[in-house]
Amino acid sequence: MSGSSPFEARLVRLVNAYFNATDSPGFAFRLKQSHFYTQFLDVLVDSINPAHYLGIECKSTQANKIYFSSNFSVDKKGEHQVTRISKFIKDTGRFGVLAIELRGSGRGPILNTIFLVPWHHVEAWYNAGQKSIDPIWLSENGYPVLKKVDGVLNWDWVMSQLRQL
Numbered sequence: 001m002s003g004s005s006p007f008e009a010r011l012v013r014l015v016n017a018y019f020n021a022t023d024s025p026g027f028a029f030r031l032k033q034s035h036f037y038t039q040f041l042d043v044l045v046d047s048i049n050p051a052h053y054l055g056i057e058c059k060s061t062q063a064n065k066i067y068f069s070s071n072f073s074v075d076k077k078g079e080h081q082v083t084r085i086s087k088f089i090k091d092t093g094r095f096g097v098l099a100i101e102l103r104g105s106g107r108g109p110i111l112n113t114i115f116l117v118p119w120h121h122v123e124a125w126y127n128a129g130q131k132s133i134d135p136i137w138l139s140e141n142g143y144p145v146l147k148k149v150d151g152v153l154n155w156d157w158v159m160s161q162l163r164q165l
Contacts, residue, residue: 065132
């Protein structure tokens with residue numbers, strides 16, 4: 001499956017707009033999928049600021065849970081995507097993040113929201129045999145939401161919150 005999702009492109013635009021608006025050093029970019037290349041993560045963020053040296057996996061859903069069995073891939077060798085991403089994050093020294101876009105129409109308190117989860121939580125849930133990640137549970141348990149505050153993305157606040165979880 002080639003290409004990237006609209007969510008990935010939107011996230012890259014939001015993060016790069018933050019860097020430009022705050023004169024912070026950093027650059028976010030997508031890693032495109034290819035039949036001949038292993039895509040370790042969807043978005044990489046490079047910066048001399050260690051707080052912004054990130055690897056981000058993006059998942060988008062319509063008010064449903066993110067399932068480890070169907071929303072994450074397994075490669076030809078039988079290795080689960082969570083395991084591959086965890087290795088990549090460890091090998092590169094990046095801080096890993098799962099970005100979950102909760103899409104929807106109508107009115108709801110958390111629809112059209114981007115939740116961010118530290119990757120080490122995702123890895124722990126997967127290794128413990130948890131079946132899914134529920135965005136409503138994330139909301140109820142204080143996981144940070146990416147949004148604009150006074151016209152600027154709350155990126156630094158979210159990164160600080162993620163590292164405290």
